[in-house]
Amino acid sequence: MTQATSGNAVIEVENLVAGYGDRTVLNGITLSVDSGEIRVIMGGSGSGKTTLLRSLLGLKEIAAGSIHLLGKKFHYGYPKHMSEVRRQMGVAFQGGALFGSMTVGENIRLPLREHTRLDENTMRIMTRIKLELVNLAGFEDLMPSELSGGMIKRAALARAIILDPKLLFFDEPSAGLDPITSAELDELILRVRDATKTTIVVVTHELESALKIADRITVLGKGEVLMTGTVEEIRNSDDSRIQDMLNRRPREEDQDPEEYLRRLTTMQH
């Protein structure tokens, strides 16, 4: 089900095809995300959600189709153009991706140093404001190795929002977190969006988080969009693949006995 754009779309993906070498992972993805929306992208392993995220972030080239971010076409491979777009985007990566040799504060300040000419005092206050927001006040002089998993995620979030980006991306924010910390992070995501009206895209497989924070969910399956809809619409979907996901049912393998035999016995030359 495709969503008609409301004219308010800040992310527009059209017929996106992407993969690695000969292996096509995304087979023509079309979706759009509205300003201020929290969109959760879900899908099983191999559905292409990581490839989709990487394409949106300009971390990989696409084979066909187009990506428009904030109304402008996104061209991979043009450093100046990508840098300008990236200034309006924040990304919280799965493992945090903090530099181990820098303190928490220095990590958070990196985008400021890269994209602005702000005074040190200003940058320090901005860093502390973001640390307060993610409940890491007072931790700015610690090294990443001294932080717990939850704290690393929060520091990564602080860095992702330091430039008050219009687009914010999360890659598996709950990965490795206990349920309480995960719930706290969900709350934080909602708070940030409500106050700043930032558009947020969350790639996750954590169903509970998704249902709690999403305005709309896009479900990917085998490189295609199975459905984009509100939590209600997704719940009521009669697509068995979506119901399987909601009910945590394992996938059934299509078993073609001849194909199977061939795979087991073919000699490589």
Add this chain to the structure above:
Amino acid sequence: MESQTHKEGSNTILTLSGEIDFHVSPKVREAVLAGLDEGQNLLVDLSGVSYIDSSGIASLVEGFQHAKGKSLSFALLGVRDGVMSVLKLTRLDKVFPMFDSVEAATAANK
């Protein structure tokens, strides 16, 4: 972003308008610190400011701190909804004195 400073009785009033983001916040910072150099209480009129990012907020925080160091008062005037929500998110709505008018700000200082 426009900025203009003038004196009104015992207050220095810095009027800002437009959008304050990290491109212009250094100017805001300068204007705030220069405004305090006048040696009077500083009122920052934000009634014309539609948007402020955290670099702009940080400049105001620094100004507030600087004012305290000089035993001067520092207040915001005419804070609009958009700016207020950023102040609330950063919990600075409880930190900055805020007023609707110069008169109200002056009365509070007495």
